[in-house]
Amino acid sequence: MTPKFTCETIPLHSTASDATFEIDVWRYFHPDATKTVYLQAGIHGIELTGIPVVHEFMKEIEANQLAYNFICVPLSNPMGLDSQIMGVQTGYNNLHTNQQNCWNWNRIGNLKDEPSQEGRWIKTLLDLSAAADIVLDLHTAGIETAPHIYFHKTEIEHVTGLGIPHLLSWEIPSNSFSDTNFQRGKVSLTFELSSSRSVHGEWVKESLIFLRRFFGLLPKVEGSKIWQTETQLKKWYSPAGGILCWHKDAGDAVTEGDVIATLYTRKGSLELESPYTGVLLLKNPIHAPHERQELAKFLVE
Numbered sequence: 001m002t003p004k005f006t007c008e009t010i011p012l013h014s015t016a017s018d019a020t021f022e023i024d025v026w027r028y029f030h031p032d033a034t035k036t037v038y039l040q041a042g043i044h045g046i047e048l049t050g051i052p053v054v055h056e057f058m059k060e061i062e063a064n065q066l067a068y069n070f071i072c073v074p075l076s077n078p079m080g081l082d083s084q085i086m087g088v089q090t091g092y093n094n095l096h097t098n099q100q101n102c103w104n105w106n107r108i109g110n111l112k113d114e115p116s117q118e119g120r121w122i123k124t125l126l127d128l129s130a131a132a133d134i135v136l137d138l139h140t141a142g143i144e145t146a147p148h149i150y151f152h153k154t155e156i157e158h159v160t161g162l163g164i165p166h167l168l169s170w171e172i173p174s175n176s177f178s179d180t181n182f183q184r185g186k187v188s189l190t191f192e193l194s195s196s197r198s199v200h201g202e203w204v205k206e207s208l209i210f211l212r213r214f215f216g217l218l219p220k221v222e223g224s225k226i227w228q229t230e231t232q233l234k235k236w237y238s239p240a241g242g243i244l245c246w247h248k249d250a251g252d253a254v255t256e257g258d259v260i261a262t263l264y265t266r267k268g269s270l271e272l273e274s275p276y277t278g279v280l281l282l283k284n285p286i287h288a289p290h291e292r293q294e295l296a297k298f299l300v301e
């Protein structure tokens with residue numbers, strides 16, 4: 001009998017207006033599997049690329065009869081996905097529960113034991129991933145990013161060779177979904193895939209290649225660079241309010257002192273110089289920043 005995915009729908013949440021949200025859990029069992037994989041996307045409602053990636057990769061799992069068991073949740077946060085204003089995703093907040101306090105839904109340490117809807121939701125995802133040996137959580141970062149991955153330093157063998165340009169090694173726990181699963185003894189990785197306000201078909205293809213390499217459907221490649229999250233990942237803040245006009249793309253190498261953006265304030269224009277030498281890793285979805293609003297993240301040499 002050829003293994004195929006089957007789908008179970010789990011009720012998650014209902015709102016004051018009685019709108020209901022559900023998650024679909026897709027399971028695939030291979031008779032020769034020795035490992036179980038939990039593959040999830042969309043835990044942050046504005047991060048869309050991973051959702052089509054999981055759907056497409058499920059087709060490849062079946063077509064190649066991959067000898068793993070899989071538990072796939074392509075859309076792990078339907079409430080976040082459904083939160084938008086005039087077509088702009090706002091799902092770090094949750095309009096449906098009136099949660100406007102910017103809880104980060106990936107920081108589950110403070111959510112999983114809550115008797116709230118959010119707590120029950122994150123507990124559901126943790127319970128679903130409990131059976132897995134390998135947890136892959138697909139995110140995107142910012143409005144524009146160079147693909148990267150967060151891994152614990154002991155997981156280096158699992159992230160090298162995938163062709164992901166930047167590998168961010170962490171040591172200090174962050175209570176993320178992946179980190180929590182790492183603490184439970186699993187291989188557990190956070191992928192940050194290419195992103196924007198929209199989803200480009202090329203980014204889905206690029207991300208599928210990362211997964212094919214992870215599962216041995218494609219040979220490993222060289223070319224990733226390893227960085228230390230705690231010391232080499234730096235945030236950058238706006239010196240004033242204004243309109244931000246970028247002169248660099250995510251992934252570009254930058255040198256301290258380079259003019260990388262122009263900020264048009266009420267009083268005129270300010271040339272913004274790179275505070276670091278390294279790589280512009282990602283741009284935040286901020287176009288008209290307030291003073292001291294975070295604009296971008298850098299990887300610094």
Ligand SMILES: [Zn+2]
Pocket residue numbers: 044047106139140
């Ligand atoms: Zn995310």
